[in-house]
Amino acid sequence: MTQRLSRTRRASRIAAVLAVPLALVLTATSAHAHYQEAKHGDDLGWVDANHWTIGVCDNEADGNGVRTEYRTADGNTDYVGDWNGSGNGCNSEVVFDGSYVTQFQVCEETKGCSGWKNA
Numbered sequence: 001m002t003q004r005l006s007r008t009r010r011a012s013r014i015a016a017v018l019a020v021p022l023a024l025v026l027t028a029t030s031a032h033a034h035y036q037e038a039k040h041g042d043d044l045g046w047v048d049a050n051h052w053t054i055g056v057c058d059n060e061a062d063g064n065g066v067r068t069e070y071r072t073a074d075g076n077t078d079y080v081g082d083w084n085g086s087g088n089g090c091n092s093e094v095v096f097d098g099s100y101v102t103q104f105q106v107c108e109e110t111k112g113c114s115g116w117k118n119a
Contacts, residue, residue: 038106040066040114044090045106047119052095054104056080061087065109070119072099085109 038045042059045068056068065083072078072095080093095101100119107113 036104036117036119038068038104038114038117040106040108040111042087043106043108045104045114047101047104051100051102051119053092054080054095054101055090055092056082056106057090058082058085059087060108061085064111066106067109068104068106069113070095070101070104071116072097073102074099083109 033049035049036047043066044057044059045066046055046057047053047070048055054068054070056066058064058066060066063085065081065085067079067081067083069077069079074097076097076099078096080091082089082091102119103116104119105113105116
């Protein structure tokens with residue numbers, strides 16, 4: 001019985017010691033762990049929870065293409081577009097520089113942009 005209790009205590013201590021670094025890792029990464037959207041009219045730009053994937057959806061059949069412009073933590077800017085203007089379909093991509101998205105906005109061809117939003 002004493003040996004079994006000793007093993008249980010040892011296992012509990014090991015679990016407690018391992019829980020602290022895990023909690024720190026989860027806390028550090030959860031600051032970026034959320035899905036975000038920006039809209040311009042019915043058109044949609046989005047960043048998924050990992051902040052590595054960016055997307056755009058043209059939801060207006062008006063002949064205007066749509067793009068989501070984004071900035072990364074490494075200071076680069078790029079965009080993903082849906083140029084058919086038909087209000088049908090979406091496109092997405094993984095951030096091109098291996099970094100993560102810090103800001104984004106959705107823009108409609110000839111109509112303007114939603115304004116930059118923090119990711």
